[in-house]
Amino acid sequence: MALEIPPSPRWPRDARAACAFTFDLDAETLWMARGVHEPVTLSQGRFGPVEALPRILALLRANEIRASFFIPAWVAEHHPDAVRAIADGGHEIGCHGDEHERVSELPAEREEAILVRSLEVLTRIGGKRPLGYRAPAWQLSAETLGLLGRHGFDYSSNMMDRLSPYLHEPAGGRALVELPVSWVLDDAPYFMFTGQRAMQPPGPVLQGWLTEFEGITEARGMTNFTFHPQIIGRPSRLACLRELIDHVRHTPRIWIASLGEISAHYRATVAAR
Numbered sequence: 001m002a003l004e005i006p007p008s009p010r011w012p013r014d015a016r017a018a019c020a021f022t023f024d025l026d027a028e029t030l031w032m033a034r035g036v037h038e039p040v041t042l043s044q045g046r047f048g049p050v051e052a053l054p055r056i057l058a059l060l061r062a063n064e065i066r067a068s069f070f071i072p073a074w075v076a077e078h079h080p081d082a083v084r085a086i087a088d089g090g091h092e093i094g095c096h097g098d099e100h101e102r103v104s105e106l107p108a109e110r111e112e113a114i115l116v117r118s119l120e121v122l123t124r125i126g127g128k129r130p131l132g133y134r135a136p137a138w139q140l141s142a143e144t145l146g147l148l149g150r151h152g153f154d155y156s157s158n159m160m161d162r163l164s165p166y167l168h169e170p171a172g173g174r175a176l177v178e179l180p181v182s183w184v185l186d187d188a189p190y191f192m193f194t195g196q197r198a199m200q201p202p203g204p205v206l207q208g209w210l211t212e213f214e215g216i217t218e219a220r221g222m223t224n225f226t227f228h229p230q231i232i233g234r235p236s237r238l239a240c241l242r243e244l245i246d247h248v249r250h251t252p253r254i255w256i257a258s259l260g261e262i263s264a265h266y267r268a269t270v271a272a273r
């Protein structure tokens with residue numbers, strides 16, 4: 001018997017596929033989590049909220065795109081104006097740890113304490129309770145999904161096994177929607193410079209993203225771009241993001257939405273089945 005290609009969801013407004021622009025505002029914690037506290041390295045992180053974010057928000061506004069931003073609690077407390085600007089722009093804010101710690105390496109009580117704290121901080125500064133969770137470095141513990149269910153989350157955006165959303169088995173009293181990601185659609189593997197390997201030129205990376213987007217669209221799935229303001233916000237790469245957005249917007253029958261909107265839509269289609 002032939003293996004069947006997994007089904008893809010029905011998208012709103014006759015769209016063939018969905019596309020989300022998501023940003024992890026890690027700022028200094030991207031480096032702190034690696035044990036780095038040297039001032040120049042931390043300043044690379046600060047480039048995100050200070051220089052890159054206003055330009056990214058202007059680009060999103062000009063293109064009428066609602067994006068999803070995942071923000072560590074530490075970053076929200078140290079850059080509250082950035083969080084308020086994101087919320088004022090109509091974008092979604094989701095949880096992303098406290099100091100970008102790898103939860104896969106933490107005891108369950110510590111993981112839960114971080115989750116509770118990040119919900120409190122982002123709700124207080126962003127003005128809305130987050131519905132989505134993306135783990136720092138996309139690493140989950142065995143407890144993560146259950147904790148998310150118990151604390152009322154609607155979706156996880158961490159797994160790399162599908163091109164389309166799906167429902168997890170119920171955990172913590174709730175079946176979470178999964179909105180899959182991929183390192184292929186992330187800016188860090190190409191552009192993040194740690195002194196270990198060369199940075200990639202933006203042109204070929206843009207070409208790769210466009211081809212991936214076309215392929216996922218053909219499969220009627222969702223393209224879940226994951227960017228980091230401190231990385232994608234350098235002028236040469238911002239030009240690449242501008243071109244990418246332009247291409248997606250001019251592709252017929254694409255539903256561009258935040259992850260919260262995609263999760264809500266997917267849950268509704270499953271319930272209607």
Ligand SMILES: [Zn+2]
Pocket residue numbers: 024026096100136137
């Ligand atoms: Zn991150």
